[in-house]
Amino acid sequence: MELCGALLLARLLEKVQNTLSTKELNFTCWSDSKVALAWLQGDTNRWEKYVANRVAQINKIIPANCWHHVKSEENPADCATRGLTPAQLLHFKLWWNGPDWLSASNIHQEKLMTYTTETELKKANCCAITYNSCQVIDTLLNRNSNYKRVIRVLGWILRLSNIGKQRRSLNSKNKLDERANNEVFKCLSPEDIMRATELIIKNTQNGYYGNEIDCLKKNRSISTKSSLLKLSPFLDNSGILRVRGRLGYSTLSPDAKHPIILPATGRLTELIIRDSHRDTLHGGARLTLAHLRQKFWVIGGSRTVKRELRQCLRCHRFKPNRNIQLMADLPKERVTPSRPFTNKGVDYTGQVDVKINKGRGIKT
Numbered sequence: 001m002e003l004c005g006a007l008l009l010a011r012l013l014e015k016v017q018n019t020l021s022t023k024e025l026n027f028t029c030w031s032d033s034k035v036a037l038a039w040l041q042g043d044t045n046r047w048e049k050y051v052a053n054r055v056a057q058i059n060k061i062i063p064a065n066c067w068h069h070v071k072s073e074e075n076p077a078d079c080a081t082r083g084l085t086p087a088q089l090l091h092f093k094l095w096w097n098g099p100d101w102l103s104a105s106n107i108h109q110e111k112l113m114t115y116t117t118e119t120e121l122k123k124a125n126c127c128a129i130t131y132n133s134c135q136v137i138d139t140l141l142n143r144n145s146n147y148k149r150v151i152r153v154l155g156w157i158l159r160l161s162n163i164g165k166q167r168r169s170l171n172s173k174n175k176l177d178e179r180a181n182n183e184v185f186k187c188l189s190p191e192d193i194m195r196a197t198e199l200i201i202k203n204t205q206n207g208y209y210g211n212e213i214d215c216l217k218k219n220r221s222i223s224t225k226s227s228l229l230k231l232s233p234f235l236d237n238s239g240i241l242r243v244r245g246r247l248g249y250s251t252l253s254p255d256a257k258h259p260i261i262l263p264a265t266g267r268l269t270e271l272i273i274r275d276s277h278r279d280t281l282h283g284g285a286r287l288t289l290a291h292l293r294q295k296f297w298v299i300g301g302s303r304t305v306k307r308e309l310r311q312c313l314r315c316h317r318f319k320p321n322r323n324i325q326l327m328a329d330l331p332k333e334r335v336t337p338s339r340p341f342t343n344k345g346v347d348y349t350g351q352v353d354v355k356i357n358k359g360r361g362i363k364t
């Protein structure tokens with residue numbers, strides 16, 4: 001009720017301000033409800049919708065620092081609700097003049113108090129879900145058609161899970177200050193992207209080349225039947241399987257010298273090829289493969305890339321097969337048997353050389 005009263009007052013003051021628009025007016029408002037004052041001073045996002053809407057309307061007209069607290073016994077507005085007889089009202093100073101301190105000269109310099117309340121706080125909907133990281137990655141890969149989006153979503157998931165771990169280690173959710181909390185939700189850092197990329201690649205490689213990775217971790221040579229044998233694979237510092245190759249002394253980037261191994265099938269390979277195809281502005285198979293090999297080595301590269309590119313709708317739409325002209329029937333003379341030169345003739349024109357004599361050395 002006090003909040004509605006404050007809103008009514010704010011609307012009245014807005015009308016007064018519009019009427020006396022030529023004059024600069026300073027408002028100081030009072031309420032006897034500390035709860036209402038706490039609502040006005042707090043962030044609107046913290047309150048339930050009903051309170052938040054009214055607080056936003058009031059703050060738009062009267063800033064929160066213009067509001068002060070008045071004791072209930074000094075509040076003239078209370079007289080009306082308590083009830084007074086006309087005779088009492090006639091001599092009721094509080095109604096006609098307000099409290100004594102209201103006429104003091106330093107009324108506008110009153111110290112601003114801070115009020116807090118837990119009433120009408122918005123309830124945060126929290127839910128705890130336990131998920132295996134492999135399940136999360138598989139779900140993300142299968143539900144998205146964009147590799148970069150998958151990486152970013154996974155980056156956010158990793159960041160939020162890290163915050164949860166930090167909070168649990170601090171044993172209190174309030175120990176992370178509010179500013180740090182806001183920083184957390186601003187944007188992803190390159191480290192977040194890197195961690196998400198590594199996790200998603202390792203998940204796929206473990207699924208396809210688990211035996212090879214186990215052998216390499218135990219410093220054993222990989223099986224001679226392995227499809228990776230020719231690539232001399234090795235595990236980098238992050239545990240990602242890479243091609244050793246013969247470019248160790250070249251000036252290429254580390255990723256190009258030792259590209260990450262990807263299987264010929266699998267959702268991650270599909271998404272990475274599509275991403276590379278988009279990065280090259282729907283380039284052909286060779287261009288896409290060259291771009292891809294700056295970072296990844298796809299097993300059965302050319303064939304795998306061509307297979308994926310055949311499914312690109314945009315390329316299909318802009319490179320349609322041309323219709324072949326439907327030809328008319330052949331002329332009757334060309335399909336009817338007849339003696340030679342019945343319908344065609346050879347026109348001999350110009351000089352005709354004739355051999356005059358037989359024998360050696362005779363020229364025509």
Ligand SMILES: [Zn+2]
Binds near residue numbers: 277282312313314315
């Ligand atoms: Zn395309």
